[in-house]
Amino acid sequence: MTIALDIITLFPDMFTALTSEGVVSRAFKNGMVDVKFWSPREFTSNVHQTVDDRPYGGGPGMVMMAAPLAAAIDAARDRQSSLGHVPHVIYLSPQGKKLTQSWVASTLAQLQRTDAAPRGLIVLCGRYEAIDERLFELGLIDEELSAGDVVVSGGELPAMLMLDALLRCVSGVLNDEQSAQQDSFSDGLLDCAHYTRPEVFADLVVPDVLLSGNHAKIAVFRREQQLLVTLRKRPDLIAAAREQGLLSAADEKFLMKQ
Template structure:
């Protein structure tokens, strides 16, 4: 996979791309990450990429020319047309299902904006997706791009030490993940649940499934509205509701 990030501040990505899982993924040649300053594509002699909005108003607006030319140049370096993703507060809420969808692409281009906004023609004629990582406003799209890159790359086969890890993550199954424990079994009087020490794999899997459902019910009940529940899971929910 190839991921290009078009930004005015490529230096922000140095530490992110050269650390931890993202660094290892590049060393294994599973992904190529590139942060590119799209200012270099502007046709303005003063290297401006923004201008005043038509009709007046506060703030500046990113001009279409630098981004259109940047994406066109990046497309010449790959055989398939990339997914062009705009990071903005107006985009669709980012979810694990979107990360899984993007992880199947060969080439993604992420657009990081600044100032008051983008020229609308960028939305209409250049991008294929618009993504928001939350209902709040950042000074630019860089932080959001980092979130998208990390969540997508970790899903690529071979990136994580155990490919099963991503499959059981919170949201991948439609539920929040079950609790985890490690050594010691008794830490200052706080004990690990006996079932996890039993060695009985069927009982352990049942406990994990039950705890995953319970945690989702307690913390994110909205997720259960989209989840097809088994008869056993409905029985567990009814029991917890009665106890509450």
């Protein structure tokens, strides 16, 4: 199934880092994603193609105007509908809910559903101080998403981060699909520590169990390492996993010893 993706941005060339480079570019090169870029400047009515203006009430910065963005969203919605997808508009903003791996999983399921029309994504990348609030009041934004509690110059970088996280989970993008299944947060915990050649580096040796060939023992070791890494770096995730019933009796027994 092809994922329908429309991106509204003033700087489409920034996305070549996603569409042309790295492992996720396979999703675009192999036709797994049908992507179209829209510039708000295409929907302006003056010779200067103005898309921003000073905020009413004064203050620093500029605000992206409602009309060009609304027209771009409408055009993207029409394309999504013509492809048989249900359009869903995401605006990248520091004020949105935080991007998480659970969001990735639930959104991917909506993009790939077969029991009804799949969802298509319209990604709106803002610039300047903000976008006109009336876009929200008109219900043109379905979801506001944040890449973290930090402010950057525009929505392009957060959008690429979101799309990379999403598309790497699409079947056929990664060489080994288990890579995505074993990533940090996929089961509520951080990933375990990993080692590669050489066996000895700076007098530090790879743990014997990883060289043993005993896959059962390796699985136990890696699970225990997951628990240790998460306990040390993100103890809040241990508490959350416990509340959600994601920890086994063996997990709890191991944690009691730490």
